[in-house]
Amino acid sequence: MSHELRTPMNAIIGYSEMLAEDAEDDGNDEMIPDLEKINAAGKHLLSLINDILDLSKIEAGRMDLYLERFDLAQMLEEAVHTIQPLIDKNSNELVSDIADDIGAVRADLTKLRQALFNLLSNAAKFTDQGTITLIGRREDRNGVEWVVVSVTDSGIGIPPDRIDHVFEEFSQADDSTTREYGGTGLGLPISRRFCRMMGGDITATSVPGEGSTFTIEIPATVDALEAAKSAQETFDAAPDLSTSGHPILVIAGDRDEYVPLGELEEKLRSLEAAELVVLEGVDHFFMTGLAEVGRNTRRWLGD
Numbered sequence: 001m002s003h004e005l006r007t008p009m010n011a012i013i014g015y016s017e018m019l020a021e022d023a024e025d026d027g028n029d030e031m032i033p034d035l036e037k038i039n040a041a042g043k044h045l046l047s048l049i050n051d052i053l054d055l056s057k058i059e060a061g062r063m064d065l066y067l068e069r070f071d072l073a074q075m076l077e078e079a080v081h082t083i084q085p086l087i088d089k090n091s092n093e094l095v096s097d098i099a100d101d102i103g104a105v106r107a108d109l110t111k112l113r114q115a116l117f118n119l120l121s122n123a124a125k126f127t128d129q130g131t132i133t134l135i136g137r138r139e140d141r142n143g144v145e146w147v148v149v150s151v152t153d154s155g156i157g158i159p160p161d162r163i164d165h166v167f168e169e170f171s172q173a174d175d176s177t178t179r180e181y182g183g184t185g186l187g188l189p190i191s192r193r194f195c196r197m198m199g200g201d202i203t204a205t206s207v208p209g210e211g212s213t214f215t216i217e218i219p220a221t222v223d224a225l226e227a228a229k230s231a232q233e234t235f236d237a238a239p240d241l242s243t244s245g246h247p248i249l250v251i252a253g254d255r256d257e258y259v260p261l262g263e264l265e266e267k268l269r270s271l272e273a274a275e276l277v278v279l280e281g282v283d284h285f286f287m288t289g290l291a292e293v294g295r296n297t298r299r300w301l302g303d
Contacts, residue, residue, distance in 0.1 A: 005049045006046065006049060006050075009042055009045055009046040009049060010046070012038070012042040013039055013042040013043055013046065016035050016036075016038040016039040016042060017039060019031075019035050020032055020035040020036060020039065023035060052186070065108045065111070065197055065198065065222070065224075066108050066109075066110065067106055067107060067108060067222055067224060068106065068107075068108075068109055069104055069105070069106045070104060070105065070107075070109050071103075071104050072102050072103065072104060072105045072136065072147060073098050073102050073103075073136070075109065075112070075113060075116075076096070076098050076102075076116070076134065076136050076149070077096075077098070079113060079116050079117060079120065080094060080096055080120075080134065082117070083117065083120045083121060083124065086120070086121055086124040086125070087120075087124050087132060089124065090124060090125075090127060090128045090129065090130075091128070091129045092124060092127050092128070092129065092130055092131065092132055093130075093131050093132070094131075094132050094133075094134065095131060095132070095133045095134070096133075096134045097133065097134065097135045097136070098134070098135075098136040099136055099137050099138060101138055102136050102137065102138045102147060103138060103220070105147055105218075105220045105221070105222075106220070106221045106222055107198055107218055107219075107222045108194070108197075108198060108222070111194040111195075111197070111198070112194070112195075112198070112216070112218070114190075114191065114194065115191035115192075115194050115195055115202065115216055116149065116151075116216065118187040118188065118190075118191045119151040119191070119202075119214045119216070120132070120134070120151055121187075122187065122188070122214075123151050123152075123153035123155065123212075123214075124153075126153065126155040126156050126212075127153040127154055127155030127156075127211070128155070130153060130154035130155060130211070131153070131154050132151065132152070132153045132154075133150075133151070133152040133153075134149070134150075134151055135148075135149070135150045135152070136148070136149045137149075138220065144219060144220075145219070145220035145221070146200075146217055146218065146219055146220060147217075147218060147219075147220050148215060148216070148217050149215070149216045150213055150214065150215040150216070151213070151214050151215075152211060152212070152213040153211045153212055153213075154210065154211040155211050155212065156208070156209070156211075157206045157207050157208040157209050157210050157211055157212055158204070158206040158208065158212055159208050160206075160208075163204055163205075163206055166188050166204065167188055167189050167192050167202075167204075168189060188202070188214075195216055195217070195218055198218045198219070198222045199218060199219050199222055199223070200216065200217045200218030200219065201216075201217055202214060202215065202216050202217075203215050203217070
């Protein structure tokens, strides 16, 4: 599925870049803005595809950690350099305050970097002509070394009653934020799950109109066994429906899939089984692969 989704989008992005270069060489300047829009839309869709694939892997319990030792200060500096164009786009200033003793860490470099990029890009997007501060520290907590990386902005902020919603899939602070700034509402939830898989977390504080602070905290040395336990806990973090008191429908198919109720009848018709199911009163609907039906049903309904 990964290749089937990513390869066509990469082709669209690549060909749009080639056509833009050809148009520039041939002096067809009037074509360049449209080609740039195609390229930007392709990159946006590819980013969305990547997020959805990451989320599906996490929820299926198939997201792996690749632990390695690396220089955290160097990674942070590279992230600052990469994100600088986004910082400049809204005339913001980026202040970096990385402790000299932050040292090396053993973690998943790619996932930690992705989480940091998400925090920095969000800060850049929601701040206009302001200041974004990146702080990195190493702390001793009961004999265990942790690294703490925070991103603080002077942007629009988040209302207190909406702060938890930013960590929910496909959710942002409010609808007006989505309309004005765009986004899918997947970046923060995925970043938090990555950090929790490594035994850490992402937390947030905010004051509307003054700005927000998002903080990544992970052990300086991620233990493989503890990481595996944290990954399983992340997988098991689906809502407990066993005591909801509402009817739940589970259908075994050839793949894992969550289907919104609005698509239930169409999905069942495609299986030629609509007449076998009573739809009235069903509040939750899941389709699950045959190999996973036992485990997933226990996860959703309780043992």
